[in-house]
Amino acid sequence: EDKVVQSPLSLVVHEGDTVTLNCSYEVTNFRSLLWYKQEKKAPTFLFMLTSSGIEKKSGRLSSILDKKELFSILNITATQTGDSAVYLCALQGAQKLVFGQGTRLTINP
């Protein structure tokens, strides 16, 4: 059974700090790993990762995948209060997504 575990479950930091969110997984047929940001509504897509070692970057957010060790990290530098959200990691097998529990990130001013 495909499984996704995120850590930490909750994180509180000060504005300007850098944070690293972790996602480890077990899968039988890996297709891709995805990161979503969820504020007070539906999740919104951030990144899709398919290959090891290739960093995806969007502004202050970046993510990388390690298919040998079966994990991915999401980095956010120079955090802002608007980065406060739940960050979801999801594993794609076939056409379904299996989600982790999410990491609730709170950025204090």
Add this chain to the structure above:
Amino acid sequence: DAEITQSPRHKITETGRQVTLACHQTWNHNNMFWYRQDLGHGLRLIHYSYGVHDTNKGEVSDGYSVSRSNTEDLPLTLESAASSQTSVYFCASSATASAYEQYFGPGTRLTVT
């Protein structure tokens, strides 16, 4: 503009009642999904459909059913609502060719008393 909508946005019902949550998308996507989201569990897949008249059970399908009579709609029915089904429900859709990018509806908050 294409979109995915859910109704109602909030629902309170009593234990034992049948409840149907609506999901409607205008993306013309073949794939549609229902998830529930609870604290500590993230998003869990309830049912999904790859096209008209196709339905499949997800991770937590007990007590739920879906039917797909057209491309746009995938209603989710709770046959006999239970307090354990109090949750936020999200519908999502994706095109076959780019299934990784699922578009989510705004969610329905269901409370079973």
